[in-house]
Amino acid sequence: xxxxxxxxxxxxxxxxxxxxITTDVVGPIENKAPKGWYVLITISSLIAIWGLGxxxxxxxxxxxxxxxxxxxxxAWDITNFVWWVxxxxxxxxxxxxxxxxxxxxxxxxxxxxxxxxIFAVMMAALFPGIHMGRIWLAYFVFPxxxxxxxxWVNFNxxxxxxxxxxxxxxxxxxxxxxxxxxxxxxxxxxxMTKPLAKKVYSFLSFGWSGKAxxxxxxxEVSLVLAGLATPLVFSVHSIVSMDFATxxxxxxxxxxxxxxxxxxxxxxxxxxVLTLLLVMRKVMRLENYITIKHVEYMNIVIIVTGSIxxxxxxxxxxxxxxxxxxxxxYAFINRFSGPYWWAYWSMMTCNVISPQLFWFKKLxxxxxxxxxxxxxxxxxxxFERFVIIVTSIHRDYVPSSWSMFHxxxxxxxxxxxxxxxxxxxxxxxxxxxxxxxxxxLKSILxxxxxxxxxxxx
Amino acid sequence: MAETKKNSTVxxxxxxxxxxxxxxxxxxxxxxxxxxxxxxxxPIHGIDPVIGVKRTRMxxxxxxxxxxxxxxxxxxxxxxxISDWPMNIGGKPSFSLIQNIPSFIPVTFEFTVLxxxxxxxxxxxxxxxxxxxxxxxxxxxxxxxxxxxxxITDEQNPGVSTDDLGIMLKSxxxxxxxxxxxxx
Numbered sequence: 139x140x141x142x143x144x145x146x147x148x149x150x151x152x153x154x155x156x157x158x159i160t161t162d163v164v165g166p167i168e169n170k171a172p173k174g175w176y177v178l179i180t181i182s183s184l185i186a187i188w189g190l191g192x193x194x195x196x197x198x199x200x201x202x203x204x205x206x207x208x209x210x211x212x213a214w215d216i217t218n219f220v221w222w223v224x225x226x227x228x229x230x231x232x233x234x235x236x237x238x239x240x241x242x243x244x245x246x247x248x249x250x251x252x253x254x255x256i257f258a259v260m261m262a263a264l265f266p267g268i269h270m271g272r273i274w275l276a277y278f279v280f281p282x283x284x285x286x287x288x289x290w291v292n293f294n295x296x297x298x299x300x301x302x303x304x305x306x307x308x309x310x311x312x313x314x315x316x317x318x319x320x321x322x323x324x325x326x327x328x329x330m331t332k333p334l335a336k337k338v339y340s341f342l343s344f345g346w347s348g349k350a351x352x353x354x355x356x357x358e359v360s361l362v363l364a365g366l367a368t369p370l371v372f373s374v375h376s377i378v379s380m381d382f383a384t385x386x387x388x389x390x391x392x393x394x395x396x397x398x399x400x401x402x403x404x405x406x407x408x409x410x411v412l413t414l415l416l417v418m419r420k421v422m423r424l425e426n427y428i429t430i431k432h433v434e435y436m437n438i439v440i441i442v443t444g445s446i447x448x449x450x451x452x453x454x455x456x457x458x459x460x461x462x463x464x465x466x467x468y469a470f471i472n473r474f475s476g477p478y479w480w481a482y483w484s485m486m487t488c489n490v491i492s493p494q495l496f497w498f499k500k501l502x503x504x505x506x507x508x509x510x511x512x513x514x515x516x517x518x519x520x521f522e523r524f525v526i527i528v529t530s531i532h533r534d535y536v537p538s539s540w541s542m543f544h545x546x547x548x549x550x551x552x553x554x555x556x557x558x559x560x561x562x563x564x565x566x567x568x569x570x571x572x573x574x575x576x577x578x579l580k581s582i583l584x585x586x587x588x589x590x591x592x593x594x595x
Numbered sequence: 596m597a598e599t600k601k602n603s604t605v606x607x608x609x610x611x612x613x614x615x616x617x618x619x620x621x622x623x624x625x626x627x628x629x630x631x632x633x634x635x636x637x638p639i640h641g642i643d644p645v646i647g648v649k650r651t652r653m654x655x656x657x658x659x660x661x662x663x664x665x666x667x668x669x670x671x672x673x674x675x676x677i678s679d680w681p682m683n684i685g686g687k688p689s690f691s692l693i694q695n696i697p698s699f700i701p702v703t704f705e706f707t708v709l710x711x712x713x714x715x716x717x718x719x720x721x722x723x724x725x726x727x728x729x730x731x732x733x734x735x736x737x738x739x740x741x742x743x744x745x746x747i748t749d750e751q752n753p754g755v756s757t758d759d760l761g762i763m764l765k766s767x768x769x770x771x772x773x774x775x776x777x778x779x
Contacts, residue, residue, distance in 0.1 A: 157740060160636075281675055289680065293676050293702055294676070294687050294695070302701070302709075303701065305709075306705040306709040309709065310708060313712060313716045314712075321636075321637075321739070324731065324733075327731070340731070341728065344725035344727055345730055345731045346725050348635055348733055348739055349632050349634060350634075351723075352723050354651050355722065359653050359715060362711075362715060363715070363716070366657070366712050369708070370705075373701065373704055377701055576637075577637040580636055580741075
């Protein structure tokens with residue numbers, strides 16, 4: 139069996155055995171939900187309903203109800219799209235990349251991070267969909283035989299690459315997540331006493347029995363899926379960045395975009411994972427599984443990716459001057475000193491300065507501080523996308539077309555609404571699904587559990 | 596328990612620790628006993644060669660589906676963009692696949708991953724027999740929680756009597772032994 143170094147901190151605290159892991163995770167599903175859960179889900183579903191109402195209004199009226207004008211044709215919608223896709227990236231990074239690197243601390247957080255990924259990508263996919271205006275023609279993005287001669291979609295366009303990237307990303311993440319869930323649903327099925335719940339979990343567990351051969355296949359499939367998902371996750375945000383980078387708009391037309399977007403995505407995704415998990419570990423009493431050490435590891439990822447993002451910002455500024463291209467220089471001077479200076483400097487403060495505070499061990503192991511900073515980072519990352527998108531296009535080539543973007547209540551309503559839908563889905567997940575990967579945690583209990591580690595020495 | 600020679604008997608020996616089951620399995624196999632299967636709540640690393648489970652070929656399946664996806668994507672894009680309706684979009688070449696291939700790479704990659712992942716996942720579910728609506732076959736509900744069960748049939752072990760097997764399993768650390776007769 140795999141041995142962990144004795145000085146490595148245990149990942150499962152407390153005097154836990156296999157049965158305790160099951161009870162700690164399945165217990166909250168079997169018992170009544172705490173009052174707080176009802177309060178939270180009421181608030182978030184009300185916001186979700188408001189958001190959906192705004193979407194219906196938008197589709198019924200047309201995208202003129204957004205604040206877009208003929209100069210700023212992309213604004214909050216695409217900002218939100220990129221923001222949500224970026225948030226999704228942490229889940230895949232945790233479950234796939236950390237699996238390939240054999241990072242055992244991923245096992246306590248991968249299940250909920252992947253759930254977050256799936257919900258975030260759903261929210262992201264909403265925006266290009268509703269931006270089409272006539273959403274009932276959304277099938278036009280697929281290369282389907284049609285009645286207009288044989289007019290196909292344009293495979294040279296990054297917007298079409300995006301269609302393929304996002305749909306592949308969403309469906310592969312979903313499958314990866316569900317394959318991991320099947321054995322854990324079986325655990326719930328075998329414990330459940332309520333007949334209806336037993337039936338539902340029995341259906342969800344697909345008749346999983348845990349034979350030796352099943353487990354061999356399970357591990358192989360997880361490894362291969364991780365190997366496939368790793369380049370996939372990098373490709374998805376690279377392609378999202380090419381939506382901008384392949385255009386000739388000053389401020390967008392830069393080769394640095396793919397790595398810059400990917401690290402930004404991981405940065406914001408880890409922040410969102412922390413926002414969710416710090417609450418979840420408290421409410422569901424999972425402090426023994428999602429330990430301070432886990433939080434610290436995630437904060438280290440935030441420092442690394444936050445620093446990459448910072449370097450990217452500075453490189454962009456430098457190159458805009460060094461290139462000697464007037465339009466390019468102007469786009470960047472305008473970013474930090476033009477009418478949107480406040481967005482630029484909020485982005486700089488939230489994304490470049492604030493994560494550097496995590497160099498202090500006191501701060502990166504402080505849960506309250508981490509929670510606040512995780513929200514700050516997500517605000518910063520939203521501003522990053524806003525800055526890239528709106529400030530680059532609001533100064534058109536002809537000064538008579540210069541313009542500003544003012545969001546309407548529909549812009550705001552839909553954005554806030556997606557946050558509501560996201561939290562509603564996550565709360566439902568936390569209530570009815572095993573929030574930790576039971577089978578994976580049990581497999582590391584002997585090498586990384588506090589009880590076993592102490593027994594050995 | 597009454598014994599009839601005509602029916603086959605399945606013995607389910609339950610262990611409360613994966614390490615103990617592993618040692619017991621090695622022990623029994625060394626004594627010539629064949630173990631049909633092991634049910635566990637998580638993968639027990641190293642059990643496969645002991646009980647004679649062969650290496651899975653899921654990775655090969657995935658590779659083949661991936662190759663199919665790659666070919667289909669290239670074939671499709673060649674047909675849509677080069678053969679059926681070539682268009683001059685932004686001055687990019689559209690009259691030969693080789694010249695246009697750089698802008699086909701992203702979709703080719705995505706479609707390869709799509710097919711490799713889903714093809715493998717579907718094969719995995721079918722081969723495991725884990726399909727919606729299938730009844731579970733684990734002998735005891737505790738095997739998905741914290742217990743480990745070894746399954747031995749007398750059919751596969753004609754040389755050893757079930758009583759002897761019981762004694763061997765008990766001494767190897769089994770906490771519970773259940774015999775079940777199956778009328779074949």
